[in-house]
Amino acid sequence: MHKNAIVSFKETQNIQAEIQLTGSKSECNRALIIKSLSKNLVKVENLSNAADTVTLNAILSDLDTYESDSNTDKTVDVGPAGTAMRFLSAYLSAKNGNFLLTGTERMKQRPIGILADALKRIGANISYAEKEGFPPLNISGPLNQVSSQIKIKGDISSQYISALLMLAPTLPQGLTLEIIGELTSKPYVEMTLAMLAECGISHEWDGNLITIEHQEFKPSTLIVEPDWSAASYWYSIVALAKEAQISLPHLREKSLQGDSQIQQIMEIFGLSTTKTDNGIAFKKDQAIKKINKVLDLKTCPDLAQTIVVVSAALGLNMAFTGLETLKIKETDRVAALQNELAKIGVKLNEDNLVYTLDCSELHFPKKVSIATYEDHRMAMAFAPLALLIEELEIEDYNVVEKSYPYFWEDLKKVGFEISIS
Numbered sequence: 001m002h003k004n005a006i007v008s009f010k011e012t013q014n015i016q017a018e019i020q021l022t023g024s025k026s027e028c029n030r031a032l033i034i035k036s037l038s039k040n041l042v043k044v045e046n047l048s049n050a051a052d053t054v055t056l057n058a059i060l061s062d063l064d065t066y067e068s069d070s071n072t073d074k075t076v077d078v079g080p081a082g083t084a085m086r087f088l089s090a091y092l093s094a095k096n097g098n099f100l101l102t103g104t105e106r107m108k109q110r111p112i113g114i115l116a117d118a119l120k121r122i123g124a125n126i127s128y129a130e131k132e133g134f135p136p137l138n139i140s141g142p143l144n145q146v147s148s149q150i151k152i153k154g155d156i157s158s159q160y161i162s163a164l165l166m167l168a169p170t171l172p173q174g175l176t177l178e179i180i181g182e183l184t185s186k187p188y189v190e191m192t193l194a195m196l197a198e199c200g201i202s203h204e205w206d207g208n209l210i211t212i213e214h215q216e217f218k219p220s221t222l223i224v225e226p227d228w229s230a231a232s233y234w235y236s237i238v239a240l241a242k243e244a245q246i247s248l249p250h251l252r253e254k255s256l257q258g259d260s261q262i263q264q265i266m267e268i269f270g271l272s273t274t275k276t277d278n279g280i281a282f283k284k285d286q287a288i289k290k291i292n293k294v295l296d297l298k299t300c301p302d303l304a305q306t307i308v309v310v311s312a313a314l315g316l317n318m319a320f321t322g323l324e325t326l327k328i329k330e331t332d333r334v335a336a337l338q339n340e341l342a343k344i345g346v347k348l349n350e351d352n353l354v355y356t357l358d359c360s361e362l363h364f365p366k367k368v369s370i371a372t373y374e375d376h377r378m379a380m381a382f383a384p385l386a387l388l389i390e391e392l393e394i395e396d397y398n399v400v401e402k403s404y405p406y407f408w409e410d411l412k413k414v415g416f417e418i419s420i421s
C-alpha cells in the first residue's frame with residue numbers, strides 16, 4: 001500500500017533557508033557510464049542520492065563482477081530510470097555477455113525502438129523480449145561494428161543520442177550521427193558532449209551531424225553539480241509564498257544543465273536570482289510580468305510541470321509549446337497535469353500542439369488530494385500548493401526518491417508540516 005503525505009503550511013511564517021540539493025541525476029548517470037567505459041580512469045565526485053543514480057551505480061558495480069563469468073544470462077533491471085535504460089542499451093551492446101535489460105511496467109511502455117535500431121545498424125545484437133520497439137531487450141554483446149555512420153530521429157528522446165555518443169569513442173571506427181528532424185531536449189546532448197570533453201573526448205558538431213572518432217579517455221574527475229530540476233521546486237515555493245528567500249549552495253549560474261534556465265523563466269513570476277559566494281539565491285522582488293508570447297519548453301521538459309502548476313496557481317492563462325515528449329515520460333504528464341489541475345478548477349487545453357491554461361474557474365478548496373502517477377515530478381510540482389491550500393494530500397509521497405529523496409525533509413526545514421498516512 002502506498003503512503004500519502006498531508007502537507008500544510010502556517011501562513012504567518014516567512015520562508016528563508018539555505019538548501020543543499022543532491023547532485024543532478026542526469027550528470028551522475030552520464031558520469032557513471034563514462035567512468036565505466038573509461039575503465040575507471042575517470043572519477044566522479046558528488047554522486048547523487050537519487051534512486052535512479054543509486055540503481056545505475058549498483059548495476060555497473062555488479063556488472064564488473066559479472067565480467068569474469070560471462071556464460072550465464074544476466075538480468076539487468078533499471079526500475080523506472082529512463083536514462084539507465086537508454087544508456088545501458090548502448091553500454092551492454094558493447095559488453096561481453098547475454099543480458100535481459102528490463103524495468104518497471106511503465107518502462108515497458110516507454111519507446112526504445114529508435115535506439116535499438118540504431119544500435120543494430122552499428123552492429124549490435126538486440127531483440128525485443130516482449131513487445132516490438134519497447135523494453136525489455138535481449139542484448140548479446142560484444143557488438144562487431146559494421147557501420148560508423150547512422151541516421152537517428154531526434155524528436156522523440158535525446159537520451160538515445162546521448163547513449164550512442166558516450167559509447168562512440170570506444171567503438172573501433174568511432175561514430176557519426178545524422179540527426180533527423182528537430183533535436184528535442186538539446187541541452188542534454190550538449191551536457192553529454194561537455195562531460196565527454198572534460199574526459200578528453202573531442203567531437204565535431206556540424207549542422208545535424210555529430211562525429212566522435214575512436215579515442216582514449218584521459219584520467220580526469222567529473223564533479224557533479226546539484227540538480228537544477230530539483231531547484232525548480234524551490235523557485236515555485238518562492239513564487240507562491242508571501243515572502244521567501246532561498247539560497248542554493250554550489251549551483252552555478254552557467255551550468256551544464258539546461259534546467260538552469262529556470263532562473264530566466266521565473267522572472268516572469270517576479271523572481272530574481274543573484275550569485276552568492278558559494279552558489280545562488282532568489283527572491284520575489286518584482287511584479288509578475290504579463291507575457292503574451294507562448295513559452296516553448298522543448299529544451300527543458302522536466303521544468304514543464306513546475307512552470308505549468310505555478311502559472312495555474314497564480315491564475316495566469318499562459319500558453320506553452322514543446323510538451324510533446326511529456327507523454328512518454330514517467331507517466332503521460334500532460335494527462336496527469338490536466339486531471340490534477342482540474343481539482344483547482346484549471347484547464348490545460350490543447351490546440352495544434354499549443355497548450356493553454358484556462359484559469360477562469362481557479363479556486364483553492366480547503367482539502368485537495370493530488371494523484372502522482374508514479375511520477376516524482378507530479379509530487380514535487382504540486383507540493384508547493386500547500387502554501388495556498390489548507391490541507392494538501394500528495395499521494396504515494398515516496399515517489400520523489402527517483403530524483404530527490406530528501407524533498408520532504410527539506411520542505412520541513414522551511415516550515416512545511418508533513419504528516420504521513
Ligand SMILES: O=C(O)C1=C[C@@H](OP(=O)(O)O)[C@@H](O)[C@H](O)C1
Pocket residue numbers: 025026027083156157158159162184185188301302325
Ligand atoms: O538525458 C537526460 O539525462 C535526460 C533527458 C530528458 O529526456 P528526453 O531526452 O527523453 O526528453 C529528460 O527529460 C530526462 O529527465 C533526463
Ligand SMILES: C=C(OP(=O)(O)O)C(=O)O
Pocket residue numbers: 080081082083084302329330377403
Ligand atoms: C523524464 C525523467 O527521467 P527519465 O526519462 O530518466 O526516467 C525525469 O526525471 O523527469
